[in-house]
Amino acid sequence: MRVTISSAMFLTTPRWWLPFFMPSTISWLLIVVGLIFMWRNRASCISRAWRLGALMNALGAVILYLACAPFVATWLALGLEHMVTPLRAADAPKCDAIVVLGSSFHWHRDQPNETYFVSAIADRFRVAAEAYKLGKAPLLVLGGGGKLDEPGVCEGQFQKQMALELAIPESAIVVGPQVINTEQEAIQHAATLRGLHVKKILLATSVFHLPRAAMQFRALGFEVVELPCHYLTAGIDEQFSWRMLLPRGQALDQTETCMKEYLGLLSATLFLAKEAAVEPTP
Template identity: 30%
Template sequence: MLDTLSPDVLLRQALGALFFPPLNGLLLLLAGLYWQRRAPAAGRLLLLLALFLSYLQATPWLAMRLNGALESSAPATLAQVRTTGAIVVLGGGQRPAPEYAANVPSGDSLARLRYGAHLARASGLPLLLTGGAPNGGEAEAVVMARVLQQDYGITARWVEAAAETTADNARLSAALLRGAKVGRITLVTQAWHMPRALVSFRAAGLQVVAAPTGYSRYDGIWLQHWLPSGRAMQEVYQAEREWLGLLYYHLRSLITGLTT
C-alpha cells in the first residue's frame, strides 16, 4: 500500500497529527517534563495543561461544542432536493472486511451512502459518488458503488475515483456534471464536514443544496457528558481537523486575493 500512498497525503497526515489528540497532549506533556528541571514552575504548569487538555479532548462536552459549531446546515427537505439535478455523495474512507472478503465503506462513508440512497429513491435523482484512494488501495468511490448496487439495488450514474481531498472531490465532480449539464446539486456528507465541502463545491462553480448527515449527538444527563470516552476523542479530533482545514482555506483565499 505504501507504493500507492500519495506523499502529499502522508505529509499532511504527519503534520496534522501534531495539532490533534492524542499527540498534542503528549507533546505538551513532554515539554512539561523537559522544563520541570530548568524552570519548575513553568514545567508544572505545562504538565497540568497537558493533563487538562488530554482529559477535555476526550469528553462528549467538548465534542458536542466543537462539532455543533460546524453543524450549521439544517437537514435538507425533499422539496429542496428535487430542485437539483444530481445527488453527490462524498467518500469518507474504506477498510478491509475479511468477513466479506472485500473492502467496505468506513463508518462515515456508509452513513453518507445510506443517506444518498435514501434521497435518490425518494427523489429519483441520479447519484455521483466521489472519492479516490488517498491512503492507497481501492478507491472509496469504487467501494461505495459496489455496496450501493449490492445492498441498495441502485447503480451510481457517475463514479469519480481520483479525488484525494475535498477540493478534488469538488473539482472533479464538477467536470463530470458539466458534461451532463448539471449545475445544481444535492451534496451529502457529514454535518461537521459540510462547511468545508460547501466552500469547495461552490468554488467549483456549482449551486449546492446541503444534505448533511451524521450529526454529533449524545444521550444521557449532563454529568455523563463530562466522562471521557474514545468516541468523544475521535469526534474532537475530527472537529479540530475541520476547524484547521477551514482556517487553511481562509488563509489561502486571502493570499490568493492579495497576489491577484
C-alpha cells in the same frame, strides 16, 4: 494578490501540519518538554525552569482532559451541525446531480467475496440513494474515497455495486477516482460535472463535513444544496449528564475530527475569497 482556486485549495487541504494543531499532540509535547525541564532542574524545585516545566505539565494535562471530555466533543459537534439547515431527501429540491462524498473508510472482510464497510459512507450513500429514488436528480455521482496507500476494495465501486442492487441504472451512476482529501475530490468531481453540464448539485455527506465541503464546491462555481447525514449528536435531545465529565477515547476522536473541520473552515474562509478566480479543471 490574485488567488486561483487550485492554489487556494492547496492551502485549505488538511496536510502534514494538522496534527500539530490537535490537542493530543499539543498536550503530549507540553508534558514531554515539561518533564525534561523538571528533570534537568530537579536539584532546585523553586527554580524558574522547574516551575515552567511543572506549568507545562499541568497545562498539557488540562488540554488532554478537555479534549477527552464528552461535553467538549459534543459542544464542538453541535457547533458544526448548527451551520447546516436540516433537510430530508423527500424535501430536497430538484438538482442536476446527487454527489456523494467519500470518506476515510475501513473495511472488514471475513471471506474473499464478503466485504463490509465500517464508516460514515453507509449513511451518506443511504440518503443519496433515497434522494435518487425520489427523483431529485438524474445522476448519482459517487466519491472514489479510500486511502491510496492501502490495498482493498475501491469505495466508489463498492457503492456502485450497492446502487445496482437497488435497481439504480448503471447509466445514471458516475464513480469518481480515489483521492486523499475533500479538496482533491471536489476538483475531480468538478471536471466530471462540467462535462455533464451540471450546475446544481445535491451534496450528501456527514453533517460536520458539509460546511467545508459545500464551500469547496461553491468556490468551483456550483450551486449547492446541502443534504446532511451521519450526525454526531442527539441534536435538540442532547442533555448534559455528569458522565459527560468523564474522559473517553471516543470523545478525543470526535474532538479532533471537529477541530480539523474548524481549521479547514478557517483556512477556506481566509483563502477561498470572493475575488478568487475560478479556473476550470482541464
